[in-house]
Amino acid sequence: xxxxxxxxxxxxxxxxxxxxxxxxxxxxxxxxxxxxxxxxxxxxxxxxxxxxxxxxxxxxxxxxxxxxxxxxxxxxxxxxxxxxxxxxxxxxxxxxxxxxxxxxxxxxxxxxxxxxxxxxxxxxxxxxxxxxxxxxxxxxxxxxxxxxxxxxxxxx
Numbered sequence: 001x002x003x004x005x006x007x008x009x010x011x012x013x014x015x016x017x018x019x020x021x022x023x024x025x026x027x028x029x030x031x032x033x034x035x036x037x038x039x040x041x042x043x044x045x046x047x048x049x050x051x052x053x054x055x056x057x058x059x060x061x062x063x064x065x066x067x068x069x070x071x072x073x074x075x076x077x078x079x080x081x082x083x084x085x086x087x088x089x090x091x092x093x094x095x096x097x098x099x100x101x102x103x104x105x106x107x108x109x110x111x112x113x114x115x116x117x118x119x120x121x122x123x124x125x126x127x128x129x130x131x132x133x134x135x136x137x138x139x140x141x142x143x144x145x146x147x148x149x150x151x152x153x154x155x156x
Contacts, residue, residue: 015066022105056099089152097147
């Protein structure tokens with residue numbers, strides 16, 4: 001592995017922020033996670049969370065969107081520098097997914113990704129497996145989401 005990649009090991013990358021609106025929370029939940037505390041603000045007041053909150057899947061889906069946008073930005077930046085960009089491949093999955101605190105309507109969440117390790121794939125010359133940890137934090141700095149994942153990458 002090149003020393004260029006080594007400098008990214010252990011560095012938390014900020015993927016951006018997203019503010020969850022009540023309308024988006026309800027729309028996502030009606031389609032994918034129609035539990036009362038996600039779809040009905042009045043009912044949510046009398047449930048575990050005390051207020052309308054986003055589905056954990058909604059929070060995780062926003063992380064994915066910002067992650068993909070970040071990968072596209074990295075590719076474009078490499079091209080603008082006249083470099084051959086990395087080729088991002090699929091992910092074999094994730095583990096240790098935890099929704100630590102509810103994400104309420106109006107919360108602005110900051111999403112991150114940290115590259116923990118890389119290993120060359122013997123079965124696919126030129127491809128590497130990235131091991132990452134990801135997290136999300138609300139505007140108070142409380143961690144609301146965390147998980148570990150892996151993804152393939154071909155480096156120039």
